Amino acid sequence: MPLAVAARGGDALQIGLVSAALYAWWIVSVPLSVITDRLGIGPTLRIFAPLRFVGLAVIAIGVATEAEWGYGVLLTGVLLYGFADVVVDSASGTLPAAVMKSEDYDAAYSSLYAVTRTADLVLGPVLGAGLFLLNLWAPFALAVLLLAVSYGTLFSFFGDQRTQAAPADGTEPGWFSATFAGLRHVVRTPLIRGIAITLIGVAAASEVTAVVVAPYVRAAAESDYWPQILGGVNAIAGIAAISAALAATVIAGRLGRTRTMIGAATLGVASPVLMSLGPSWTFVALALVAAAVGEAIWVPLAQASMMKATPHHLLGRTRAAVMFIIWGTIPATSLMAGALAVTIGLVWTLIVTALFAALLCAFGFPALLSGGRGERELRRTRTRLPRGR
Template sequence: MPTPGHRSAFWWLWTSSGLSNAADGVLKTALPLVALRYTDSPVIIAGIPLALSLPWLLASLPAGALADRWDRRRTMLVANLVRAGALVALVAAPLTGTGSLVLLYGVAVVIGTAEVFHDTSAQSILPRVVGRADLDRANGRLYAVEVTANQFVGPPLGGFLVAAGVAVATGAPALLWVLAVLALLGVRGTFRAGRSDADASAPRTTLRAEVGEGLRFLWRRPVLRTLALMVGVSNLAESAMMAVFVLWAVGPDSPLGLSEPGYGALMTSVAVGAVLGSLAATWIAGRLGRTLSLALCILVAAASHAVPALTTSVLVVAAVWALAGAGIAVWNVVTVSLRQRLTPDHLLGRLNSAYRLLAWGTMPVGALLGGLVADRVGLVQVFVVATVLDLVLLACLPVLRERHLRAAEAEVGDRPDGGPDDADDDGGPEPLPRAAEGVVSATP
């Protein structure tokens, strides 16, 4: 980091991110397991991840515009407090005898909505904390702690906490989000987005107009648009599989026959690969080139979806998922730094939200699809469909050739504002978006 002040702010942000992602990891493992106590219906259980992800489809665009209006750090603080408060209500429900699937769904929607605001702002704040020259290193460190907390610490902890009781499993992430708020208070300064030079003297436009500006920025840039659509298809496949995978994995009569803690432990195999991959991502991309690296990410995603249909060996599934975790890291480290570096600060929130509308908006559809296919046809068919969808994405790679990425970097480097001009160019190759939402998603 360039200065001691930047270093201090970054490490507080890093700590907050780790705590927040640990809470996410516990919760996203615990909620489907809590739902199993009420029902064994694939459709109803698939509704939990659907409820968590539906706000990305409904609220991402206004959240992005507001992130460019509001102080991004304060938005993150409020969002974490809302998530903690929702879980306090869930903790109190079993103690008062009011626990139900309806309450579980309601809490999932609230938490998902707060996540939209938190993550949109979190993606936009980093260039102001460390400066654009240090984004590769900062993103690598952030991604390592996010993966470790979200997938290595959170899932097994969630499994063990559910075994201890619903109140414990839901109370722990609430505490972690409160601690994340305290850590984020250490990031000093104002993080309200500056307006572009052209807009600095103009009156504030409507929220609708600002949302439209972000959508145009995304849609008029072929590389950026293609990646968002690719990630949307991949996340549809991912959500379909993971919405019902708990039925394949947990219980003495399931094919894998895992206990609840064992299920959480299996989920950590992704994190093992992802942590190692995050350390090697820059080297891999340098050796293979970015296009080939992204192609390998697609292939390991397909393999991670196919392997449960081919074997019931927990060790084989864990090994392939670890490889997929390495693919997650390579995809994220390569693309997140590009997106942040090539996007002007005043558009970061809207770009993030417009991108995620395409990339994450398919997740609730995928969760619903997974539940319906599993209910009508079978669990194995869900894995087959997810694999085929991943392989189709290889057809998009010609748009992501290295020369297109270099042209985008050269174009931005020639502009005085340090980022692409938003409005009316007709769209040569443009920056890669962040893929923490990526073609290989956080949980295979």
């Protein structure tokens, strides 16, 4: 969408407004996630997923309109798409937990992450760039078609009993308690609390690395082709991320999920440290690969762990609570990275970021280990119970 705005003559302010409109709904993702738990995963997807089609269609109309009011139409479509995307994310992100056995969560979320990254890093950019050559609205038309195929593929799950809302037990809490039940579950559950704290540090390290890498290599580049070289390095990091996501289940099976997650988080913390060693392409490549691989292993295992530690009636709100924590800190992290880079320099910004991420991991790892031990003990207790208990 930013490319479409730029292509139709939009300035930096208009591009910024479009990006802000797309992610603005994440601010209220926690209240919106109540929809998923109240209606059920299947009904939520059946009702709200088509709104993304409508949003994309409105965006395509705005892009195709050369008149000044076309930008307003485009912005309206972005707001509609962003709203639907936040609601649908809570439902689609918890769908595997509703229809699969808990022992298959790791493989399911690892596969989904690999597919998503392939679409984000390979298919999306290639198809989008090619279709922009035909017409500005063409990528959005293809997106509508692909979402329609996705909707049809998932249609059988919409009425599946496993994706319906959990039955009420007669003790339904008030609106405020129900809305923030997911946040309370995150705080009260050691495993999920450890995941959330650690994830803030890992996300901060990854975001700062992404923010400073371009000016970092530009300042020391000896070639005018540094953007192309950086693009190639990012592509290598993307391939490494996809491979790591596919291997995450195997690695966790051999080392243990908690140890694997701690190792993946450590890779994320090491990313800014590696880059701070110097702007050579070797260090930059190692830093970007470390960040990509750490995220690719961490995210699916963390998602699976959260779903295992969350009751069915809180799945949507718990996922939204964690996503709110992450999406809420990333904009602040980006602004702080830019401010620090201007005042103390790029290298010290990377070092401060690594220290910040390491500090959060120091608080998150103990909770993660404690929660992991509790989960294993609960499983052992369940296996020792006589049948029928």
